[in-house]
Amino acid sequence: EKGGYDWFMLKEIEEQPAAIADTLLGRLTENGEIMLDEVRLSDQDLRDVDKVFIVACGTSYHAGLVAKYAIEHWTRIPCEVELASEFRYRDPVLDRSTLVVVISQSGETMDTLMALRHAKEQKARVLAICNTNGSTIPRESDAVLYTHGGPEIAVASTKAFLTQVVACYLIGLHLAQVRGIKYADEVSAVVEQLNQVPGKLRDLLERIEPVRELGRDLKDARTVLFIGRHVGYPVALEGALKLKELAYMHAEGFAAGELKHGPISLIDQGTPVVCVVPSPAGRGMLHDKIVSNIQEVRARGARTIVIAEEGDEAVLPYADHVIPVPRTPTLLAPLLTTVPLQVLAAEIAAARGHDVDQPRNLAKSVTVE
Ligand code: F6R
Numbered sequence: 178e179k180g181g182y183d184w185f186m187l188k189e190i191e192e193q194p195a196a197i198a199d200t201l202l203g204r205l206t207e208n209g210e211i212m213l214d215e216v217r218l219s220d221q222d223l224r225d226v227d228k229v230f231i232v233a234c235g236t237s238y239h240a241g242l243v244a245k246y247a248i249e250h251w252t253r254i255p256c257e258v259e260l261a262s263e264f265r266y267r268d269p270v271l272d273r274s275t276l277v278v279v280i281s282q283s284g285e286t287m288d289t290l291m292a293l294r295h296a297k298e299q300k301a302r303v304l305a306i307c308n309t310n311g312s313t314i315p316r317e318s319d320a321v322l323y324t325h326g327g328p329e330i331a332v333a334s335t336k337a338f339l340t341q342v343v344a345c346y347l348i349g350l351h352l353a354q355v356r357g358i359k360y361a362d363e364v365s366a367v368v369e370q371l372n373q374v375p376g377k378l379r380d381l382l383e384r385i386e387p388v389r390e391l392g393r394d395l396k397d398a399r400t401v402l403f404i405g406r407h408v409g410y411p412v413a414l415e416g417a418l419k420l421k422e423l424a425y426m427h428a429e430g431f432a433a434g435e436l437k438h439g440p441i442s443l444i445d446q447g448t449p450v451v452c453v454v455p456s457p458a459g460r461g462m463l464h465d466k467i468v469s470n471i472q473e474v475r476a477r478g479a480r481t482i483v484i485a486e487e488g489d490e491a492v493l494p495y496a497d498h499v500i501p502v503p504r505t506p507t508l509l510a511p512l513l514t515t516v517p518l519q520v521l522a523a524e525i526a527a528a529r530g531h532d533v534d535q536p537r538n539l540a541k542s543v544t545v546e
């Protein structure tokens with residue numbers, strides 16, 4: 178039951194801290210090691226992996242896009258991410274040393290299942306990340322890592338997404354550890370940070386009311402754009418997908434660096450632009466780059482909604498609304514920055530009078546093409 182919430186989706190959003198803790202449960206040792214014995218791939222198998230392919234649909238695909246940044250950084254193994262509906266109809270280069278990670282909440286998505294079979298025919302090893310015990314995709318895979326997120330009732334995926342991202346991190350960290358390469362040192366530090374995410378997410382959810390108010394205020398927008406860089410880019414894609422599916426509004430996510438190559442023309446007086454900003458403490462110039470992107474869209478009339486780390490003062494002069502999120506390392510930030518976008522989409526949909534849990538034309542489990 179909805180347990181006092183207006184919609185299952187809101188309940189599932191609120192369950193995210195516990196869901197992440199459940200994904201981590203029993204998989205981290207005291208000394209910062211990752212234990213994935215259940216995955217049944219030997220350390221030797223994992224050392225032989227020379228390429229990772231992540232294949233999924235929809236929101237699960239976005240989890241894969243986030244994972245690529247982390248997996249390549251920690252393991253130095255090339256990682257590609259592809260939509261299952263594309264992967265299954267082409268001729269990807271795969272062999273025994275390719276690890277194909279299929280991600281599916283339901284474990285029944287037809288395109289993802291067909292992509293899995295396609296990979297197996299070419300002798301790749303297939304590891305499923307799945308939320309549904311005993312479903313078809315994990316049954317047909319060589320190995321499975323269950324997300325343990327609990328049942329997701331709302332059609333729009335929320336806690337399944339965050340737990341998929343966590344499961345991908347665990348696989349990346351485990352691969353790094355087993356292979357003992359350069360970034361393996363970082364593993365225990367990351368593990369410590371991962372353990373802190375549920376608490377930070379709880380803090381964020383306690384202060385979510387202004388996001389709901391903002392959602393109600395945005396209900397008449399014609400289009401909403403989302404921009405991000407690095408892991409903030411898949412978060413922008415996910416924010417836009419949620420809004421499309423729930424509010425039936427036009428929404429698009431872009432890599433902020435692409436604005437000048439076309440999308441900036443879409444910006445008109447008052448167009449809401451949601452900007453996903455990385456930590457100013459993060460590496461490289463990422464933070465400064467996106468601050469100048471925010472400045473640019475604002476100069477063209479955008480109403481800027483900025484998701485930024487608490488205490489980030491650099492964004493203030495260009496933000497019409499700031500949604501602060503607790504501090505966490507850049508690679509883990511999607512576990513926090515996605516959540517206000519989920520709430521925003523649900524609230525806009527409700528304000529427009531739509532059924533938040535059961536959007537039109539969509540099914541929870543897509544068992545046909
Ligand atoms: C969006 C959503 C869908 C699913 C997609 C894949 O909120 O829920 O995009 O993510 O249909 O489903 P699974 O993960 O069950 O394979």
